Amino acid sequence: MEIRVGMGSCGMAAGAKRTWDALSHLCQGKTDITLLQVGCNGMCFAEPLVEVIDAQGSAYLYGRVDETAAKEIFEQHIAGGIVAEQYLVSEAELSFLTKQTRIALRNCGVIDPENIEHYIARGGYEGLKKALSFADKSEIIETVKTAGLRGRGGAGFPTWFKWQAAKNSKGEVKYIVCNADEGDPGAFMDRSLLEGDPHTVIEGMIIAGVAIGAKEGIFYVRAEYPVAIKRLEIAIKQAEEAGFLGEHILGTEFSFSLRIKAGAGAFVCGEETALLASLEGERGMPRLKPPFPAERGYWQKPSNINNVETYANVPWILANGGAAYAAMGTEKSKGTKVFALAGKIKRGGLVEVPMGITLRQVVFDIGGGIQGDKAIKGVQMGGPSGGCIPESLLDTPIDYDSIMQTGAIMGSGGMIVMDETTCMVNMAQFFMDFTQKESCGKCTHCRIGTTRMLEILNRIVAGEGKDGDIELLVDLANAIKDGALCGLGNSAPNPVLSTIRYFRDEYEAHIQGKTCPAKQCKDLLTYEIKQDKCTGCTLCALKCPVKAIIGEKKQPHIIHQDICTKCGNCFTVCRFGAVEVK
Amino acid sequence: MVCQCKKGVCTAEKGLDLAPVAGIISQYGKEPGSLITMLQKTQDVYGYLPAAALSIISSETGIRLAKIMGVASFYTQFRLKPVGKYLIMLCQGTACHVNGSKDIEGAIAEELQIHDGETTEDGLFTLNNVACLGCCSLAPVMMINGETYGRLTGAKAKEILRDIRKKEQAGEVE
Numbered sequence: 227m228e229i230r231v232g233m234g235s236c237g238m239a240a241g242a243k244r245t246w247d248a249l250s251h252l253c254q255g256k257t258d259i260t261l262l263q264v265g266c267n268g269m270c271f272a273e274p275l276v277e278v279i280d281a282q283g284s285a286y287l288y289g290r291v292d293e294t295a296a297k298e299i300f301e302q303h304i305a306g307g308i309v310a311e312q313y314l315v316s317e318a319e320l321s322f323l324t325k326q327t328r329i330a331l332r333n334c335g336v337i338d339p340e341n342i343e344h345y346i347a348r349g350g351y352e353g354l355k356k357a358l359s360f361a362d363k364s365e366i367i368e369t370v371k372t373a374g375l376r377g378r379g380g381a382g383f384p385t386w387f388k389w390q391a392a393k394n395s396k397g398e399v400k401y402i403v404c405n406a407d408e409g410d411p412g413a414f415m416d417r418s419l420l421e422g423d424p425h426t427v428i429e430g431m432i433i434a435g436v437a438i439g440a441k442e443g444i445f446y447v448r449a450e451y452p453v454a455i456k457r458l459e460i461a462i463k464q465a466e467e468a469g470f471l472g473e474h475i476l477g478t479e480f481s482f483s484l485r486i487k488a489g490a491g492a493f494v495c496g497e498e499t500a501l502l503a504s505l506e507g508e509r510g511m512p513r514l515k516p517p518f519p520a521e522r523g524y525w526q527k528p529s530n531i532n533n534v535e536t537y538a539n540v541p542w543i544l545a546n547g548g549a550a551y552a553a554m555g556t557e558k559s560k561g562t563k564v565f566a567l568a569g570k571i572k573r574g575g576l577v578e579v580p581m582g583i584t585l586r587q588v589v590f591d592i593g594g595g596i597q598g599d600k601a602i603k604g605v606q607m608g609g610p611s612g613g614c615i616p617e618s619l620l621d622t623p624i625d626y627d628s629i630m631q632t633g634a635i636m637g638s639g640g641m642i643v644m645d646e647t648t649c650m651v652n653m654a655q656f657f658m659d660f661t662q663k664e665s666c667g668k669c670t671h672c673r674i675g676t677t678r679m680l681e682i683l684n685r686i687v688a689g690e691g692k693d694g695d696i697e698l699l700v701d702l703a704n705a706i707k708d709g710a711l712c713g714l715g716n717s718a719p720n721p722v723l724s725t726i727r728y729f730r731d732e733y734e735a736h737i738q739g740k741t742c743p744a745k746q747c748k749d750l751l752t753y754e755i756k757q758d759k760c761t762g763c764t765l766c767a768l769k770c771p772v773k774a775i776i777g778e779k780k781q782p783h784i785i786h787q788d789i790c791t792k793c794g795n796c797f798t799v800c801r802f803g804a805v806e807v808k
Numbered sequence: 809m810v811c812q813c814k815k816g817v818c819t820a821e822k823g824l825d826l827a828p829v830a831g832i833i834s835q836y837g838k839e840p841g842s843l844i845t846m847l848q849k850t851q852d853v854y855g856y857l858p859a860a861a862l863s864i865i866s867s868e869t870g871i872r873l874a875k876i877m878g879v880a881s882f883y884t885q886f887r888l889k890p891v892g893k894y895l896i897m898l899c900q901g902t903a904c905h906v907n908g909s910k911d912i913e914g915a916i917a918e919e920l921q922i923h924d925g926e927t928t929e930d931g932l933f934t935l936n937n938v939a940c941l942g943c944c945s946l947a948p949v950m951m952i953n954g955e956t957y958g959r960l961t962g963a964k965a966k967e968i969l970r971d972i973r974k975k976e977q978a979g980e981v982e
Contacts, residue, residue, distance in 0.1 A: 236943045239956030270945030411940035412902030449848065449885050450941065452954070490844050490883035493939065507843035509882040525840075566944055568903035574945030609902065642902045642944075656905050660939065666882075771918070793914070 227259050227304065232275040232335055234266030234421045235453050236414070240273035241292055248296040249276070252304075259304065265422020267335025268576035269322055272315055275335075278303055289315040318594070322573050325592050327554065329562045330378075330538040331578045334422030339457050342464040345425040351470055353541030357433045358478050366437040367393065370540065372548025374560030379405055379496070379533030380608065380637045381713070382559070382626040388530055391520035393438040395528035402434045402443035403524060403531040405501055409448070409493035410609030411660060413640035415564040416534035418576050420447070420454035423538070424461035428484060430537030432470065433544055435482045438530055442483055446501055449488040458486055493610070493664035496638075497712045498531045500666065511666045512712035533638065535564055555581035559625035569606075569642035570597050579624070586620040589643055600645040603744075604728070608637025610657045610664075611717035613724025614650060633724040635717065649746035650729040651736050655683040657721035661714065671709030675702050676718055683722070687747045691737030696726060745807050748792045752808045755796075757782040759804035766796035766805065828853045829861045833868045843871060843879055847886060855895075856887040884938075892927045892934035894972060896952050901940030903947040912948050913937070915962030919969050932976060933969070 231237075231246045246263065253259045269275060272289030276299065279285045286309055288299055295313050302310040328334075337344035345351070357366050371386035392400060404427060408416040420427060431443045447455050462484050465471045473481045487505055494500045495510040502524050504510035523529025539561060543551045552560045559581040565588065568574045572594035579588060585605055589595065596602050604616045613634035615622065622628050629636050644653070662676040679702050682695050703719030710716050726733060735743050742750040755766070755775075760782040767775040767783060774790040777783030785796070797805040832849045836842040846869075850861050857880055866873040880886045896916065900909050913924070916935055920928050927934040943949045946958025950965065957968055975981050 235941075235956065236946060236958075239943045239946050239949065239958045270943075273946075408942070409939065411900070411905075412944055413940070414942035414944055417942045450938070487845070488848060490848065491885035491939075492883050504844065505841060507841040507845075507879070509878055568944035568947060569906045574903075574947075606902065640902065640944075642906060644906060648906055653906075656902070664939075794911075 227281055228262060228279040229253070229259060229304065230262045230264045230277040230279070230335075232266050232273060232277075233263040234418055235451070236270045236418075237266055237273045237275065238453075240270075242274035244293050245274045245276065245291050245296045248293040249300065252297065252300045262338045263340070264337060265334045265339050266418045266576065267323070267422075268326075268331065268418070268578075269315070269319070269573070270575035271322075271573040272319060275315075277335075287315045287320070288313045289319065319573065322575065322577070322592055322594070325587075326578050327562050327580045328578045329542050329551070329554075330419060330426070330535050330564055331422070331576065332542065333426065334418060334576075337423065339422055339424055340460050342425060342461065342468055345423070346468075349545060350425055350541070351429055351468075353544030354429050354432055354436075354470060355476065356544045357436045358476055358480060363436060363439075364393075366433060366544070369544060369548040370437075373539075373543045373551035374548075374555070374558075375536065375539055375543060375551065376559065376626065377533060378535035378539070378563065378638065380611065380635060382636055385532060385536055388520060388532070389434060389437050391518065392440075392528050392530040395521050397528050399442075399527045400438055400440035401524045401527055401529040402431050402438070402440045403501070403505070403519075403529055404431055404443065404445045404534060404537055405496065405498065405531055406445055406447040406451075406454070406534045407489045407495045407501060408451075408534075408638065409496045409664075410611075410638050410640045412568060412606075412609055412642050413566045413638050415566050415576060415639045417448075417451050417454050418566075419534050419538050419564070420451070421457055424454075424458045425465065426538045426541050427534055428458075428461055428465055429470070430532075430540035431484065432475070432482050433540050434530055434532070434537065436480055438528075440530070441481055443485075444505060444524070445484065445486045446489055446495070446505060447486060449490055455486060455488060462486070492666070493660070494666045494712070494714050497714055500712065501531065502529070509666070511668050512714070514711060535639070556623065556625045558627055563624065563636070563639060565639045565641045567593050567641050567643070570600070570602075570645040570648065571595075571643040572597055581625045582623045584621050584623055585615060588624070588641070589620065593643065596643065596645050600647065603644045603646055603648055603650070606634075606642040606644060606653065606721075607640065608635035608717075608720070609640045610661045611635060611713065611720055612637045612640075613720045614644070614653065614728060615724075616728040633720065633727055635720070647744050647746065649687075649742050649744035650725045650732045651683065651687055651742075652744075652746050654722045654725045655680070655687055658683055658718070661718040665714065665718070669709065669711045669715055671706045672711075672715030672718060675706040675709070676715075678702055679706075679719065679722060686733065686736045687742075688749045689736070689740050689747075691733075691740075693737070695737055696730065696733050700726060741808075748794075751792050752787065753785055753790060753792060753794070753796060754806050754808060755783050755785055756804045756806055757784075759802050761802055761804070763801070765799050765801070769795045769799045771795065824854070824858055824860060826858075826860060826864060829864045830868075833865060837865075837869045843869075843876065844883070847876075847880055851886060854890075856890050859888075890927075891936075892932050893976075894933050894952050896933060896935045896950055896969075897938045897941065898924075898935060899939075899941040899943070899947070899949045899951070900937045901942075901944060901947070903944035904940075904949055907947040909948040911962050912950065912960050912965050915965050916950075916969065919966045932973065 500510040762780040
């Protein structure tokens, strides 16, 4: 019998460590039980997750397993042989998994990421063997070209083209770099992949090394991902011991080594030239391209930089052939894409779907719809560089070009679902605040432009918007798009532009009407007590931090508007629905 | 090289054991492009980047102090001031924002009387807003000294802080 406990960062945040401790205590001395820690299977909404595979090979997935549940499952199922139905993940919830197509995530939540044997048992390093077996190594790039793999970091540049360029560049020393600086606030695909299946990323990098003739690879990983770094370190060591890394890999002439550099927290370092500067110990500031990193990259040597998910697809493509990968997806966007589904969604987590499926299918069929069955307002894709796609466009197929047409971008895979209580002006302000802080300061357009845009947005949400603000925002946005040097600046205005495009009425309500339709912008709200509903229970008066609520016991209360700080406590605590927000 | 930082900072750093810095420099100093790594290792030791340590790195490696400060101030990971015993990293990522991280910030501020970047007078807690902790489906989230707390409410956040303070006062933690 095998027991798998999901131990990704998110699982541990939900308490998986305590579940693990309880189970390992119970399993002590039981030689017929294998207790495994696995990565995240993506069902973050039901964590901590425990999967029991019985002697017949049947798998049972238990969700929300705290210590008490773990003990009950152990006694009833593992020791007693009767499935603990009460903790099983429901059929409906399981559809979260069954409606996906998992290529990059094929091993996440299935194998022990700290054990290379598990990876090998699932066909691991077969792609590398195939790559090394090609007499003509250019067949590797041909295979990736046939697969139609495009960069999963956001821009969707054809992977084979980058590889070919790096291969063609002259020079003895070349580098393979993995961009694991997942900075988009709201995305966690790369973290989960590195935590759940580090070997597939490593294998992808080695294959890239064979293809372009590089001998050294570097992981640039966010320092905020300590678990991912630890598992990568273990995986690299195991791959070295197994002969997949080091000198004369698998008895061939090819040698390759890998090391890890921890990033230090700068969103702009997701841009490849900024990342290279950071790798060299400098401030992470982008530079003009060309020369592209494929010609002059790390230490001025030809370098190939791909995102984590891009590399994770490569071993599968080599092992199964480019055509098998290209059979999935649409004409111009092949294969699958991983998304981090979060926000006001019922079942948040990590999903991998074939390109071409619609946003609505992801949100409703896989994600189960909106929390509390509220109305969906839109989906934010691509983080601070992307845009908001409104409900009316949810039938847009997910592929690079269709998403681009909506004004958003595919991005690295953050997908934040927003409902009727999300204020779109507030969202635009949130992202502008982020990019303004993260602007490296090199280009005037980006440095000053984002600051000016943020000031305007701050005014609008504070109820001080003026006629002409929307036009001014659009003007500034276009100037920044044209004038900034790198992708961060070019795309920084996207969230503002896309919200103006689809939710202009909300901007107008803030500016002209001085109201926030979603009732989120505090400065524009008024709290009032409905006299006919108030029972005079005094709870709101007790909880009011500024004593703005007065009234006799059992008599309707009133709020002093000039004292009220609009904290919303009264609204939250009222049990009679007597507090009204206007 | 004589320490060039302001006098006030140096007084605060009196008694700081700077021996580990030499070890860090001897391990990484010769490797090109390793300034960020050295700063990270230094911060691992002290919890922040003491000015005196930066001076030593500068004089030993020949990297100008201005450049070191440039790098240290560029990246959000680096801190130039000591932090409290408990570092609260409050996630302000998109998912947390949509799910009310601002309210959590308000609750923490109310409980501890500190704002983003500040430390409580007793030196116990520092509050830092961070971009994203990558636990989006448990939003809103905060991390205290490496431990993640998810699905927060204002009340839950306050309770967690009170628990820590209680344990501290009872002397249950070192």
